[in-house]
Amino acid sequence: MPQFCAVLQSNSLATAQSLGAIDGSSLNRRDSLNRRDRVDFFRFTLNRSSNVKLKLGGLRANADLSLLDSTGKNIVRSARPGNKAEKLQRQLAAGTYYLQVRGKGGSTSYKLKGSGVVTGGGTDPVPVPGTGTAENPIDLGTLNGSPVSRSQDSAGFRADKNRYYKFQMGQIGEVNFRMSQVTGGGKIGLYYDSNRNGRWDSDDQTLNFSVAEGSGSNNQTETEVLPAAGTYFLAARSDSLDSDVRYDLLLTPTLAPGNLPSDPGPEETTAYNLGTLNKGSTIEIKDYVGDVDQKDVYKFNVSAAARLTYNKLETTTNKFSVYSEIVYDKNNNGLKDSTDQVILFNTNTTDVFADIQAGNYIMFTDRGDAAYTIKLSAS
Numbered sequence: 001m002p003q004f005c006a007v008l009q010s011n012s013l014a015t016a017q018s019l020g021a022i023d024g025s026s027l028n029r030r031d032s033l034n035r036r037d038r039v040d041f042f043r044f045t046l047n048r049s050s051n052v053k054l055k056l057g058g059l060r061a062n063a064d065l066s067l068l069d070s071t072g073k074n075i076v077r078s079a080r081p082g083n084k085a086e087k088l089q090r091q092l093a094a095g096t097y098y099l100q101v102r103g104k105g106g107s108t109s110y111k112l113k114g115s116g117v118v119t120g121g122g123t124d125p126v127p128v129p130g131t132g133t134a135e136n137p138i139d140l141g142t143l144n145g146s147p148v149s150r151s152q153d154s155a156g157f158r159a160d161k162n163r164y165y166k167f168q169m170g171q172i173g174e175v176n177f178r179m180s181q182v183t184g185g186g187k188i189g190l191y192y193d194s195n196r197n198g199r200w201d202s203d204d205q206t207l208n209f210s211v212a213e214g215s216g217s218n219n220q221t222e223t224e225v226l227p228a229a230g231t232y233f234l235a236a237r238s239d240s241l242d243s244d245v246r247y248d249l250l251l252t253p254t255l256a257p258g259n260l261p262s263d264p265g266p267e268e269t270t271a272y273n274l275g276t277l278n279k280g281s282t283i284e285i286k287d288y289v290g291d292v293d294q295k296d297v298y299k300f301n302v303s304a305a306a307r308l309t310y311n312k313l314e315t316t317t318n319k320f321s322v323y324s325e326i327v328y329d330k331n332n333n334g335l336k337d338s339t340d341q342v343i344l345f346n347t348n349t350t351d352v353f354a355d356i357q358a359g360n361y362i363m364f365t366d367r368g369d370a371a372y373t374i375k376l377s378a379s
């Protein structure tokens with residue numbers, strides 16, 4: 001496939017258009033190909049293992065559709081002749097994937113449609129338990145409110161002798177984790193697959209550690225609040241070069257589900273639009289900010305002068321309180337700048353008020369490590 005290699009060398013994978021996460025949702029894109037623009041790349045992610053269906057239709061000239069893995073390797077291709085629609089269906093693990101739409105010379109617009117139906121846990125046709133290496137961690141599945149345990153596992157001292165696990169979150173939730181050693185001593189670390197390659201590596205973000213040096217079940221339980229994004233790892237290690245640690249592992253999740261269809265971005269330009277806050281109404285937001293997602297920015301507008309009430313509740317055992325700041329976008333450019341007015345800020349959980357005028361507002365929510373519920377009311 002010399003053409004395909006040339007495309008890779010021109011870094012088209014790196015400039016692929018993002019379709020976001022499509023597990024449990026659908027995608028719908030229109031684009032076009034012509035003699036000079038003969039190939040388009042798209043990237044999508046799956047936070048949970050899913051049955052993915054894809055269709056390339058609306059063709060007026062021949063074009064083919066390929067599904068690629070995170071390294072750009074072809075998984076499956078549909079290459080029917082002429083302007084016949086291309087269809088693909090595949091059971092895929094959580095991770096990053098690419099789509100390649102390749103024209104065969106003619107000009108055509110096209111419609112790219114798809115959906116991902118989450119299959120999760122036990123309904124996967126072939127569950128892959130994993131062997132416990134960094135490349136192939138033991139899969140603890142998607143945490144959905146029930147405890148998950150492992151009994152009598154063992155781990156060595158060196159990184160290549162550590163035992164690795166992976167899991168996903170079905171919802172935002174607080175996870176207690178503990179290793180209880182049977183023999184030897186050690187510790188277990190919690191990591192976020194921040195480079196989204198599905199394997200544990202040293203570039204991944206360290207979130208927390210639980211040490212197991214006491215006896216039996218007296219070991220410390222660590223708590224971390226995690227959003228339902230991507231993959232998390234646990235890595236168990238012995239504290240001695242000479243002997244392995246043998247241990248039981250317990251993960252106890254307590255869910256605090258969010259109520260937004262997508263995570264608010266970290267900037268004004270990627271803010272989540274809450275729409276209009278009308279007098280006499282309340283908007284309730286449930287989401288997470290913390291180590292894995294450090295900022296949630298919202299925007300909303302108010303149609304008439306009102307008293308704005310902000311109320312915040314942190315629904316998990318937070319380590320750091322969530323901070324919000326609401327800014328009146330006086331110059332109406334969608335961004336916070338020096339001429340704008342901070343009308344309200346809050347780190348505690350009591351109601352705060354501000355008398356505000358009609359206009360556009362931006363709310364920044366950060367600094368915390370918690371699941372939060374924010375209520376904005378206008379009266």
Ligand SMILES: [Ca+2]
Binds near residue numbers: 194196198
């Ligand atoms: Ca990784």
Ligand SMILES: [Ca+2]
Binds near residue numbers: 263264293295296
């Ligand atoms: Ca968030």
Ligand SMILES: [Ca+2]
Binds near residue numbers: 263266295296
């Ligand atoms: Ca965010």
Ligand SMILES: [Ca+2]
Binds near residue numbers: 330333334335337340
């Ligand atoms: Ca502004």
